[in-house]
Amino acid sequence: MQFDTIAAISTPMGEGAIAIVRISGDEAVAIADRLFRSPSGKRLVDSSSHTIHYGHLVDPATDETVEEIMVSLMKAPKTFTREDVIELNCHGGLVSVNRVLRLVLQYGARLAEPGEFTKRAFLNGRIDLSQSEAVMDLIRAKTDRAMNVALNQMDGKLSRLIGELRQALLETLAQVEVNIDYPEYDDVEEMTIPLMIEKGEWVRSEIIRLLATSSQGRILREGLSTVIIGRPNVGKSSLLNSLVQENKAIVTDIAGTTRDIIEEYVNVKGVPLKLVDTAGIRETEDLVERIGVERSRQVLKEADLVILLLNGSEDLSPEDERLLETIRPMDAIIVVNKTDLPQKIDIGSVQQLAGEKHVITTSILQDEGVEELEETIAGLFFGGDIEAEDPTYVSNERHIALLHQAKTSIEDAIQAAEARVPIDMIQIDITRTWELLGEIVGDTVQDSLINQLFSQFCLGK
Numbered sequence: 001m002q003f004d005t006i007a008a009i010s011t012p013m014g015e016g017a018i019a020i021v022r023i024s025g026d027e028a029v030a031i032a033d034r035l036f037r038s039p040s041g042k043r044l045v046d047s048s049s050h051t052i053h054y055g056h057l058v059d060p061a062t063d064e065t066v067e068e069i070m071v072s073l074m075k076a077p078k079t080f081t082r083e084d085v086i087e088l089n090c091h092g093g094l095v096s097v098n099r100v101l102r103l104v105l106q107y108g109a110r111l112a113e114p115g116e117f118t119k120r121a122f123l124n125g126r127i128d129l130s131q132s133e134a135v136m137d138l139i140r141a142k143t144d145r146a147m148n149v150a151l152n153q154m155d156g157k158l159s160r161l162i163g164e165l166r167q168a169l170l171e172t173l174a175q176v177e178v179n180i181d182y183p184e185y186d187d188v189e190e191m192t193i194p195l196m197i198e199k200g201e202w203v204r205s206e207i208i209r210l211l212a213t214s215s216q217g218r219i220l221r222e223g224l225s226t227v228i229i230g231r232p233n234v235g236k237s238s239l240l241n242s243l244v245q246e247n248k249a250i251v252t253d254i255a256g257t258t259r260d261i262i263e264e265y266v267n268v269k270g271v272p273l274k275l276v277d278t279a280g281i282r283e284t285e286d287l288v289e290r291i292g293v294e295r296s297r298q299v300l301k302e303a304d305l306v307i308l309l310l311n312g313s314e315d316l317s318p319e320d321e322r323l324l325e326t327i328r329p330m331d332a333i334i335v336v337n338k339t340d341l342p343q344k345i346d347i348g349s350v351q352q353l354a355g356e357k358h359v360i361t362t363s364i365l366q367d368e369g370v371e372e373l374e375e376t377i378a379g380l381f382f383g384g385d386i387e388a389e390d391p392t393y394v395s396n397e398r399h400i401a402l403l404h405q406a407k408t409s410i411e412d413a414i415q416a417a418e419a420r421v422p423i424d425m426i427q428i429d430i431t432r433t434w435e436l437l438g439e440i441v442g443d444t445v446q447d448s449l450i451n452q453l454f455s456q457f458c459l460g461k
């Protein structure tokens with residue numbers, strides 16, 4: 001095999017009862033065999049693949065016992081990296097694992113770079129690039145649904161779909177060549193152009209279908225950026241604390257308590273939210289508060305969802321009306337809070353100003369209405385049309401960008417075909433689409449990009 005032998009600690013540092021040092025490459029078995037002593041004297045080099053062995057790790061230079069271990073022996077090609085893999089299962093202490101790793105490095109392995117085991121699985125052809133990226137997404141997934149998206153992608157669902165599209169493009173190109181090469185067809189263009197348009201339209205519609213999943217996919221991956229706004233003292237920080245079920249933000253009865261942006265991740269009925277508490281918006285002379293108010297306005301611009309809080313025990317103020325106006329073009333939920341106090345607000349006029357938007361009444365203090373708010377958020381996100389089976393989501397920025405480019409490129413091809421430009425010009429656009437889709441799965445992609453992508457992995461993966 002063309003690669004050297006690598007090793008790393010594959011479990012979290014200093015936590016847990018067992019820690020694993022993983023070794024991959026041609027020398028993996030030989031290195032482990034030199035260090036391993038079995039009570040019965042059996043040797044790893046003589047053992048069959050996919051077996052586990054009890055024994056001790058010994059430093060051959062001093063004959064000193066370093067660790068008591070279990071060794072997993074997995075020979076190529078049916079392994080994670082498709083190379084010989086050894087896993088040394090050690091006692092979990094930080095000192096112990098590091099001693100084992102040091103010994104393995106001393107006897108011929110090289111310290112693996114972040115993501116290098118997964119990179120080997122990619123370079124040795126076990127998985128493609130989008131599957132490798134899914135491995136990383138899986139580790140970072142914050143909710144069950146995000147994890148399912150990653151698992152599906154790791155399983156190759158997206159790769160297979162991309163493969164089908166590329167195959168169709170390739171077959172079209174081949175058919176075009178055949179038509180050109182066999183001039184017994186009187187009119188090559190008559191035969192070829194409709195075929196290019198038909199296949200092009202199909203690829204285009206499939207790309208559009210994939211791109212349609214990207215906003216949900218991206219949110220599942222990164223969280224729905226949800227900003228809580230409202231006048232000072234309406235209960236914004238109380239709402240954040242209630243949703244994250246912890247006292248993360250300071251709550252007082254002093255208006256202008258929150259001065260800076262507070263961000264928390266929370267799972268609301270399967271929807272990952274990046275929840276942002278802001279400084280209450282009002283005109284103020286206080287310099288610090290004014291900066292806070294300015295920041296509130298800033299994060300509002302980048303929000304996927306806005307929760308506007310109003311105080312039900314006070315009249316609707318001009319500031320409230322301005323905020324209702326600001327959020328008009330945005331996805332927003334209006335929450336009328338403090339229903340435990342005598343009510344002054346006119347819900348009817350709030351609803352009128354809110355238009356189509358949901359209006360919910362709560363008493364955050366008494367934990368009333370918060371559940372309804374959570375259900376409304378989930379309903380907005382899943383849009384009521386939860387599909388019977390999970391669609392193939394595109395959740396990765398790199399994939400989304402490439403799909404947009406591929407869409408443009410196939411549209412160029414279709415347009416060119418419809419305008420009856422010379423066939424070789426159309427072939428260029430189709431080939432370009434094929435290449436762009438290939439970058440998603442890592443078929444037509446540069447080494448520098450591959451290195452950059454894998455370097456974002458964690459050590460030992």
Ligand SMILES: Nc1nc2c(c(=O)[nH]1)N(C=O)[C@@H](CNc1ccc(C(=O)N[C@@H](CCC(=O)O)C(=O)O)cc1)CN2
Nearest residue numbers: 010020022072074077078079080081082087126135461
């Ligand atoms: N101890 C340990 N646990 C682990 C891993 C590991 O590397 N070590 N994994 C690391 O992420 C994950 C498991 N992922 C794996 C994926 C593929 C193969 C593998 O051997 N595939 C072969 C053979 C399949 C077969 O036997 O049919 C193949 O696809 O050719 C192994 C682990 C999670 N748990």
Ligand SMILES: Nc1nc2c(ncn2[C@@H]2O[C@H](COP(=O)(O)OP(=O)(O)OP(=O)(O)O)[C@@H](O)[C@H]2O)c(=O)[nH]1
Nearest residue numbers: 232233234235236237238256257258280363364365
């Ligand atoms: N009666 C009542 N009081 C509430 C309710 N929700 C919050 N409060 C109180 O209102 C006051 C202000 O709450 P905060 O959560 O700090 O309000 P805020 O909107 O974050 O205020 P600023 O950070 O100053 O903009 C606190 O005393 C809360 O206990 C409610 O539903 N009913």
Ligand SMILES: [Mg+2]
Nearest residue numbers: 236237257258
């Ligand atoms: Mg606050």
